[in-house]
Amino acid sequence: MATRDISKILFTAVYPLYVQKAERKGRTQEEVNTIICWLTGxxxxxxxxxxxxxxxxxxxxxxxxxxxxxxSLITGLVCGVRVEDLQDPITYRVRCLDKLIDELAKGKNLEKILRQ
Structure with missing residues (x-):
């Protein structure tokens, strides 16, 4: 089975899923936006x-x-893959964002998520 190139997935399609995941766990769209803005500038x-x-x-x-x-302080598993071991820069950044959203959904403090 061929793997899908993660860089071609639409951010526009995934963003609402990030928000839904956070909101299901009692977090907010504003917190999702804070994480994305922190990561990307x-x-x-x-x-x-x-x-x-x-x-x-x-x-x-x-x-x-x-x-x-x-x-570089973002480490751990996302989708069974260790984030810090990823070589492709776009895949690495996408999985880091996934990891941060996962941490938000798990109730982690926003300051810790943002590695402050």
Whole structure:
């Protein structure tokens, strides 16, 4: 079975799933946005624009103003894969974002999620 190139998946399609996952666990869209803005350097306005147009993860991360320098502190398993072992930069960034959203949904404190 062929694996799907994660960089081609639409961020626009996944973003609402991130929000739904967080809200099911009593967290907020605002917290999801805080995490995404922290990781990518997008402003709230820029993120809002990106959620309204079809943009894949490749372009979403390529256009990001600045990837947070503490991204290297994000470790652990996502979808059975150790995040820190990923070699492809886009896959690594997507899985780091997945990991942060997972931590939010599990009730972790936002300051700890943001590695502050």
């Amino acid at each position: 997008y402003s709230r306005e820029q993120l809002g624009q990106r959620t309204k147009v079809e943009i894949n993860f490749q372009d979403f991360f390529s256009q990001a103003p600045s990837i947070h320098p503490n991204i």
